[in-house]
Each structure stands twice: as C-alpha cells, then as structure tokens.
Amino acid sequence: MATIVVGVDSSDGAKRALAFALEEARLRGATLRAVYAWSFAPIAASAGMFAPPVEVDFAEFEESANRTLQAVLDEVVGADSGVAIERNAVEGAAAQVLTEESKTADLLVVGSRGHGGFAGLLLGSVSQQIAHHAACPVVIVPPPREED
Numbered sequence: 001m002a003t004i005v006v007g008v009d010s011s012d013g014a015k016r017a018l019a020f021a022l023e024e025a026r027l028r029g030a031t032l033r034a035v036y037a038w039s040f041a042p043i044a045a046s047a048g049m050f051a052p053p054v055e056v057d058f059a060e061f062e063e064s065a066n067r068t069l070q071a072v073l074d075e076v077v078g079a080d081s082g083v084a085i086e087r088n089a090v091e092g093a094a095a096q097v098l099t100e101e102s103k104t105a106d107l108l109v110v111g112s113r114g115h116g117g118f119a120g121l122l123l124g125s126v127s128q129q130i131a132h133h134a135a136c137p138v139v140i141v142p143p144p145r146e147e148d
Helices: 012-028 040-046 058-076 094-104 117-123 126-133
Strands: 003-007 031-038 085-091 107-111 138-141
Touching: 003 012, 003 094, 012 031, 012 058, 012 107, 012 138, 031 058, 031 094, 058 085, 085 094, 094 107, 094 126, 107 126, 126 138
Parallel strands: 003 031, 003 107, 031 085, 107 138
Antiparallel strands: none
16 A cells, blocks of 8 residues: 655645645555654754753653644644554654655645745755655645635
8 A cells, every 4th residue: 555654744835745745645645644743852952951961851752743743643634533543752853753654655745935045045945855756756735725
C-alpha cells in the first residue's frame, strides 16, 4: 500500500499540508504518516539555556511532541478520517527527519510558511532542503493567495 508522509507542526502552513495530504491519501487509498520533528537544542537555546548542563527529561519533550502532533491531527483530521494514519514524533532537525522518512514514502508533503528572499537563503528552509534531498516526489503546499 502507498504511504504519504506529511510534515506536521502547529503552523498554519503545516495544517494546510496535512489537509492536502489527507485528501491525497483518500484519493490514492494510501496510509498517511504524520511526522512531527522536534529537537532539544533549539528549545534550549530559545529558553536561554546556555548555562552549565542540567538534568533534562527527554521523555517529557517526546511526550510534549506527541501531544502537539495529536492536537494538530484532532484539529485538522477530526475523529473519522477514513484513512489509516500513523503518528510519528521524532527527535531531530525537521529537514533531516523528513528526508529520512521520504526513503519509505511514495509522496512527501510539507507546508510553506512563505519565507523567501534573503531570509530564505540565509536560514535555509525545510521545504527547500527537502525539495533537493527527498527520495520521493515532494509537494510543497503554498500559503493561500491574497485576494485583491
């Protein structure tokens, strides 16, 4: 059976990607694998944790990642999707995790947060990295068009 992998976080772009991937899974009769990548390093840096090492409960971070993933699935998918859904919260950088997941997927779907121009070049974007390194076809779901 086909597998569609979708990168999930709590952003609007990821929610649009999840909705697209869900509909694609329905059309193809595929399994949907929702992947939430999390990393301790950015969390610690944003919290100002450049102090001496402290005890860290990684299980707590993993549990939080699983709760976030489930909350997004509940919001976007609802109770009865009609599609087999696998949930996967993985520790690691999003681009690396999703590139690895693409090795066993028939399609990889990610959202676009609209970063472009110099900021996109400077920081690099997950969708840009995936487009270059994924082992399967990639769909990057764009933000909605602005109405004039």
